[in-house]
Amino acid sequence: MTAAAIxxxxxxxxxxxxxxxxxxxGFTLRRGEIHALCGENGAGKSTLMNIIAGIVQPDxxxxxxxxxxxxxxxxxxxxxxxxxxxxxxxxxxxxxTVAENILMAAINNRRAPLMNFxxxxxxxxxxxxxxxxxxVDTPVADLSISNQQLVEIAKALALECRVxxxxxxxxxxxxxxxxxxxxxxxxxxxxxxSIVYISHRMAEIFNLCDRVTVFRDxxxxxxxxxxxVTPSDVVRKMVGREITQLYPQKLSPExxxxxxxxxxxxxAYREGCDGVSFALRAGEILGIGGLxxxxxxxxxxxxxxxxxxxxxxxxxxxxxxxIRTYSDAVRAGLVYLSEDRKxxxxxxxxxxxxxxxALDLRKLTTPLGLLDRRAExxxxxxxxxxxxxxxxxxxxxxxxxxxxxxxxxxxxxxLSVGPKxxxxxxxxxxxxxxxxxxxxxxxxxxxxxxxGVIVISSELPExxxxxxxxxxxxxxxxxxELGADELTEEAIMLLASGVRRQSSNARQAQNVA
Amino acid sequence: xxxxxxASAPGLGRRNGLRLGSMxxxxxxxxxxxxxxAMTFASPHFLTWGNFRxxxxxxxxxxxxxxxxxxLLIVGGIDLSVGSVVCFxxxxxxxxxxxxxxxxxxxxxxxxxSALVGAAMGxxxxxxxxxxxxxxxxxxxxVRGLCLVITKGTPLSLFTLPPGFKAIGQGSFGNVPYVIVxxxxxxxxxxxxxxxxxxxxxxxxxxxxxxxAQFSGIKTKQVKFWVTVLCSTLAGFAxxxxxxxxxxxxxxxxxxxxLNIIAAAVIGGASLxxxxxxxxxxxxxxxxxxxxxSSLILLDVSVYWQxxxxxxxxxxxxxxxxxxxxxxx
Numbered sequence: 001m002t003a004a005a006i007x008x009x010x011x012x013x014x015x016x017x018x019x020x021x022x023x024x025x026g027f028t029l030r031r032g033e034i035h036a037l038c039g040e041n042g043a044g045k046s047t048l049m050n051i052i053a054g055i056v057q058p059d060x061x062x063x064x065x066x067x068x069x070x071x072x073x074x075x076x077x078x079x080x081x082x083x084x085x086x087x088x089x090x091x092x093x094x095x096x097t098v099a100e101n102i103l104m105a106a107i108n109n110r111r112a113p114l115m116n117f118x119x120x121x122x123x124x125x126x127x128x129x130x131x132x133x134x135x136v137d138t139p140v141a142d143l144s145i146s147n148q149q150l151v152e153i154a155k156a157l158a159l160e161c162r163v164x165x166x167x168x169x170x171x172x173x174x175x176x177x178x179x180x181x182x183x184x185x186x187x188x189x190x191x192x193x194s195i196v197y198i199s200h201r202m203a204e205i206f207n208l209c210d211r212v213t214v215f216r217d218x219x220x221x222x223x224x225x226x227x228x229v230t231p232s233d234v235v236r237k238m239v240g241r242e243i244t245q246l247y248p249q250k251l252s253p254e255x256x257x258x259x260x261x262x263x264x265x266x267x268a269y270r271e272g273c274d275g276v277s278f279a280l281r282a283g284e285i286l287g288i289g290g291l292x293x294x295x296x297x298x299x300x301x302x303x304x305x306x307x308x309x310x311x312x313x314x315x316x317x318x319x320x321x322x323i324r325t326y327s328d329a330v331r332a333g334l335v336y337l338s339e340d341r342k343x344x345x346x347x348x349x350x351x352x353x354x355x356x357x358a359l360d361l362r363k364l365t366t367p368l369g370l371l372d373r374r375a376e377x378x379x380x381x382x383x384x385x386x387x388x389x390x391x392x393x394x395x396x397x398x399x400x401x402x403x404x405x406x407x408x409x410x411x412x413x414x415l416s417v418g419p420k421x422x423x424x425x426x427x428x429x430x431x432x433x434x435x436x437x438x439x440x441x442x443x444x445x446x447x448x449x450x451x452g453v454i455v456i457s458s459e460l461p462e463x464x465x466x467x468x469x470x471x472x473x474x475x476x477x478x479x480x481e482l483g484a485d486e487l488t489e490e491a492i493m494l495l496a497s498g499v500r501r502q503s504s505n506a507r508q509a510q511n512v513a
Numbered sequence: 514x515x516x517x518x519x520a521s522a523p524g525l526g527r528r529n530g531l532r533l534g535s536m537x538x539x540x541x542x543x544x545x546x547x548x549x550x551a552m553t554f555a556s557p558h559f560l561t562w563g564n565f566r567x568x569x570x571x572x573x574x575x576x577x578x579x580x581x582x583x584x585l586l587i588v589g590g591i592d593l594s595v596g597s598v599v600c601f602x603x604x605x606x607x608x609x610x611x612x613x614x615x616x617x618x619x620x621x622x623x624x625x626x627s628a629l630v631g632a633a634m635g636x637x638x639x640x641x642x643x644x645x646x647x648x649x650x651x652x653x654x655x656v657r658g659l660c661l662v663i664t665k666g667t668p669l670s671l672f673t674l675p676p677g678f679k680a681i682g683q684g685s686f687g688n689v690p691y692v693i694v695x696x697x698x699x700x701x702x703x704x705x706x707x708x709x710x711x712x713x714x715x716x717x718x719x720x721x722x723x724x725x726a727q728f729s730g731i732k733t734k735q736v737k738f739w740v741t742v743l744c745s746t747l748a749g750f751a752x753x754x755x756x757x758x759x760x761x762x763x764x765x766x767x768x769x770x771x772l773n774i775i776a777a778a779v780i781g782g783a784s785l786x787x788x789x790x791x792x793x794x795x796x797x798x799x800x801x802x803x804x805x806x807s808s809l810i811l812l813d814v815s816v817y818w819q820x821x822x823x824x825x826x827x828x829x830x831x832x833x834x835x836x837x838x839x840x841x842x
Contacts, residue, residue, distance in 0.1 A: 055728070076730025091728055093721035095788035100714065104729035107714055114709045155729075 005064075006031045006194045007052070007083075007163055012061030014047055021047040024061070025220045027213055029163065034185060034195045036205040036226070038238055039215035040404070040432030045198050046088060048215075049165050052196075053085035054078035065163075079105050084161035088168045088198075088430070090148050092140045092155075099124035099136035102154045128154050130184060132177070145172045146292050153181065157188075164188060165196040170204060171430060174291045174458065175493060182208050200433060202231035203461060214238055239434045246437065247465030248444035250484055256468075257282050260318070261452035262303075262334070262421045267312030269302035270295060273476035275312050280421065280452045285443060287467030288456045290496045295476040296456045297339060300423045304329040304336040316420055330359060333420030337410055337427060339456070341403075345410045348399040352391055353380035355398050355409055360417045383412035388438055404435020411442065421452035428462060440466055460489045474498045537782045540833075541797040548804055556811040562688065564807065572803045573696035574758070575774060576796055577751040580703045581744035582771075583778045583795040584713075588740045589720040589787025590638070590645035594630065594652035595748040596770035597660065600763070602627045602752025604660045607669040607762030616678040620753040627749025628742055630656055635738035645741070653771070660764040669762040682758025692754060699747075704792040716740055720787030776823070777802055780830040802826070 007029040014022040022044045029035050037045050050056040052063065054072040063070055065081055072078050078085070092101045099117075100107065102124040107115070124136040131150045140148060149172045156164055166185070170178040185195060185208060199205055205212060206226060214221040214237040221237050235246075259282045266275030276299060280286045290296045301307045303314060305323040314321055321332045329335070338344040347355055357364055357376050364375045380394040389408045391401050398406055407427065414422050427443070428436045443466065447453045457463045463470055464487045472480040472495035480495035480502040494500040552559040578595050585592050606623030610616050630652060637648045684691050707713045718726040719733040726733050756762055781798030783790025802823055809819050 053728075074730065075728050079730055085728075087728070091722060091725040093718045093725050093788065095721040095784075096714075096717060100718070101725070104718060104726070104731070107711060108729055108731045110711045113711055115711055115714060 004030045006066055008064040009048070009052070010062045010064070012048065012051060012058045012063070014044075014051065014056065014058050020218055022051075022058075022218045025215065025218070027220070028223070029194050029196060030211075031194055032189055032192050033210040034189050034197055034208055036209035036212040037196055037198045037215065038200075038205065038212055038234055039221075040238055040402075040434050043215040043238070043432075044218040045215055046167060047218075049085055049167055049196070049198070052078070052083060052163075052165065054083075055085075076105070076108070079159055079161075082160070082162035083165070084156035084159040084163070085165045086152050086156045086167060086169050088171065090145070090152055090172075092148055092151060094141040095139060097121075097137050097139055098128065098134055098143070098151050098154075101140055101151055102127055102136065102158050104155070105159060124154075124158070127158050130154070130157060131180065144293055146174055146177055149173055150177065150181075153184075157184075161193065163194050163196070165198075167198045168200065168430070169197075170199065170201065172292070175460065176291075176497070178204070200431075200436075201459065201461075202234065205234070206231060216240055235433055238432075246440075248441050251284050251447065251468045255283055261316065261450075262454075263315045263318075264303055265313050265315075267299070267302060267314070268310035269298055269307065269312075270476040271310070276476075276478045278471055278478060278481075280454055281469075282450055282452070283447055284468040285447050285453045285455060285466055287463045287470040288454060288473060289458075289460070289463050289470050289492045290473035292458060294473045294496065296473050297425050298476075299473065300336065300425065300454065300456065304334055304423065306336065330417055330419075333418070335359070335414040335417060335419040335422050337414055337422070337424040339425035339429065341406055341410050346398050346406055349397060351395045352384065352389070352398055352401070352409055353377055353394040356380045356383055356394075356413045356416050359413050363417075379416055380412075383416060384409070387412055387415075387442055402432070402435070404431040404438070407431050407435065407439060408442075411439065415446075419451060421454070422446065423454040423456075425456045426458065427455060428457070428459070436462075460492055463487075463492065464489065472496050474501070538791070538794050538797055541781065541794065541801055545797070545801050545804055548801075548808065552804075552808050552811065555808075558811055559808070564811075566688075566690070566693075568800075568803045568807050569693050569696075570690060571806075572799045573690075573692045574751050574754050575770065575777075576696050576799055577699050577754070578748050578770070579774050579777050579795045579799050580699060580792055581747035582774050583781070583783050583790050583792055584703070584707065584716060585645070585740050585744040586775075586778055586783040586785065587707075587720045587787060587790045588716045588737055589723070590737060590741060590744075591649065591775065591785070592634070592645065592741070592744050592748075593649040593771050594634070594656055595744065595774060596767035597653045597656035598627045598630055598745050598748040599752040599755065599767040599770060600660050600765070601630065601656045602749035603756045603762040603766060604663050604669065604764060606753055606756055607671050608663050610671060610674065611669060616674055620678075620756070623753055623756075624746060624749040627752065628746040630749075631742035631745025632738075634745070635741035638741060639734040639738045657764075657768070664762065664764040666764060668764065671756065671760050671762060674757070674760055679757055679760060682754050682756070692758065695754065700792055700796055707792055717788060720789075722788070773802065773823075774799075776827045780827060798830070 005028050009025065009027040011024045011026065012022055013024055025044065025048065027048065039045050047056060051058050052072065054075045054077050063072060070081060072081065099121045103120055121136050128134050128136050131154055132147065134143065134147055134150065140151060143151065149169065153169060169181060173181065189195060197209055209226050211223060211225055212229065212234055213223040214234060216238060260279040261282050262280040265277045268275040288296050298307060302309045305326045305328050314323055316332055316334065323329045323332060342348065347358065353376050356379060364372050366372050377394060384394060387408045389405050389412065391405055398409055401409065428439055431439065443453050443455065455466060468484050470482045470487060470492060471478050472492055474496055475498065482491055558564055578599065582592060582595060602623040605626045606619045609619035609622055634648050634652050637643045638645055681691055686694065715726065715731050715736050718731060719736045723733050755766065777799035778790060778795040779785065780801060781791065781794030781796065783795060805823060805826060806819060809822060
């Protein structure tokens with residue numbers, strides 16, 4: 001077994017201040033395998049990747065590459081050793097072209113004093129074409145998030161590495177792009193490259209990888225052949241407890257009603273697209289599916305007054321409401337959770353309590369116009385306890401929380417105003433399995449209490465597992481509606497990719513039924 | 514699929530970057546041309562070599578400082594101390610000359626001292642971890658104080674400077690002053706380097722996304738340090754030319770210069786967030802401010818109005834830019 005090992009990690013420990021990120025972990029990567037690394041957020045996967053990529057130095061432990069002890073002092077040292085890492089978060093120079101980003105390491109090592117852009121572009125285009133025909137002389141800022149993710153991957157491919165580490169590479173990709181990535185990863189494997197693959201999506205891991213190693217709380221738990229374990233085994237090892245049911249019970253047929261909580265009629269939100277109409281019924285979780293860029297976020301943001309609407313009307317509990325700004329929406333009881341919690345969801349530098357208060361400060365303001373700190377603390381403590389946020393206290397900075405707990409804080413903020421309808425955009429993106437289950441339960445609980453819940457998700461298993469009904473958006477239009485019994489990945493993809501389209505009559509019929 | 518790539522491949526290089534950048538530059542040229550045409554009708558003195566030479570002279574030396582500032586803005590920094598450093602270089606060189614040193618050696622030491630100021634700021638920014646704004650604000654005050662200490666608060670009279678040295682600032686090739694020649698050469702060199710040199714690409718990457726640059730192995734702290742030194746060195750170089758031109762070193766010279774220089778670079782397209790900017794654009798920004806000043810003088814507008822109008826131009830330029838960018842995305 002050691003004979004075939006390309007990378008051996010032994011007894012690596014790393015602390016950041018008082019937090020022990022890794023405790024004596026080991027990990028062995030064999031030549032030419034795809035090795036999944038699993039664990040909840042905060043389990044230490046990314047720290048280990050950063051150590052192997054030379055970004056972070058371990059406190060103790062050894063790294064052996066092809067049988068030789070190595071010290072990886074910097075990212076360029078890692079590159080020289082043939083180790084490449086695709087970061088979970090996109091780290092590209094937005095002002096530079098795709099080509100420059102792909103070959104940045106080569107530019108850095110370049111001896112020639114002048115740039116040769118022609119050569120740079122043709123070299124970069126060859127690498128980019130392996131993934132997608134993105135013109136490499138485009139500035140990265142002009143690309144969609146999923147294309148930027150592809151550029152990140154191309155950047156790692158450019159290093160011609162022996163060991164390639166992919167940290168949640170599919171988080172921002174559509175299903176089609178993800179499939180293309182899998183084909184490339186398999187191709188790299190066939191060429192003898194050893195791959196570490198981090199993902200929260202069990203389907204991907206079981207479809208792609210040869211072995212799986214699980215970390216929990218900064219410690220090594222187990223390594224298994226994929227063929228000899230089941231997804232629930234892996235999940236159990238990750239969370240250290242039995243998760244009997246990944247998704248909460250759906251709305252039972254007898255409790256189903258036709259009473260709409262929210263109805264949207266002829267809402268036009270995109271120049272040149274017809275208006276969309278849909279209703280959210282009491283007690284249900286309505287899923288919205290579609291490819292990235294199809295208009296899902298735009299549509300719900302328009303409903304919430306975050307974008308100007310071209311025409312159309314919105315009713316809450318049968319009463320027409322006029323929503324011109326987001327604060328109109330909040331006052332009416334309609335709240336929205338952004339898909340990008342770091343950029344537009346949370347104030348990372350502020351405390352948990354301040355973050356929760358942000359949506360409605362008026363309620364916490366004394367008659368003198370000052371902030372009532374005690375009321376703020378009471379509200380925060382109450383919501384945080386109810387939703388099981390794990391943290392150092394309500395005064396802890398949100399940036400110190402794990403992704404899942406940050407997301408719970410973001411949701412607690414929405415609930416602080418007692419909403420009638422909550423709309424959540426990718427509520428579990430980058431969230432670990434345990435927190436994901438908690439969030440799903442929380443959403444189901446809200447729906448049971450009569451709050452309308454709309455969930456946008458790019459992750460099909462989530463959309464299917466959680467929703468009572470799914471609307472599918474394609475190029476700005478609602479192209480189909482699927483009831484709980486019709487929900488399959490295939491049915492959603494056929495609609496989302498524009499292959500199939502339900503006639504509006506059929507939809508109407510379903511609405512009535 | 515291949516055809517699609519090929520179709521977009523010709524005209525390689527920074528296709529979109531260039532398009533956006535040159536759009537900005539073309540816009541500035543258009544505004545300036547319009548202003549010049551209007552002024553030609555408004556004042557008979559405007560369209561004369563004398564007036565153009567005066568305008569060029571007025572921004573040539575500052576233009577050298579703008580070059581350094583633009584590169585520093587691209588790396589994501591800013592330098593409020595340039596006005597003080599220009600003065601510092603003048604005062605150090607002037608004082609050394611008065612102590613008996615030959616003016617060329619004295620100037621080199623003056624420029625070296627300016628580079629040291631840059632190195633000190635670079636140290637505080639990259640090693641201690643302060644930001645450019647605060648560090649250079651402190652340097653601005655400290656260096657100005659040094660100028661006052663060295664000169665004891667009174668201007669140094671340098672009329673004894675040898676004619677060979679005075680020629681830098683005062684002489685000319687026929688009709689073209691040396692100052693303008695020096696300016697054009699400095700601008701041409703740095704504009705070329707910034708567009709083509711490998712080392713300067715790292716400046717863009719560092720300013721655009723420092724993390725991404727680090728992950729590619731770029732030593733971003735070194736990049737920031739050297740750009741900070743470069744900016745101060747160019748300011749020191751400009752100070753020496755001023756000394757030659759004026760034959761004096763005034764301890765209060767250059768106060769407020771930094772604002773004009775930052776304004777010019779920003780009008781010319783440099784982003785305060787780093788990652789973008791061109792030397793050519795910044796010089797156009799400088800030229801626009803100069804044409805406006807000259808026009809206001811020729812039109813007999815009270816000097817009290819001039820700063821206000823310049824400020825409005827800065828605001829307008831930045832607003833238009835912001836608008837164009839938000840339209841694009």
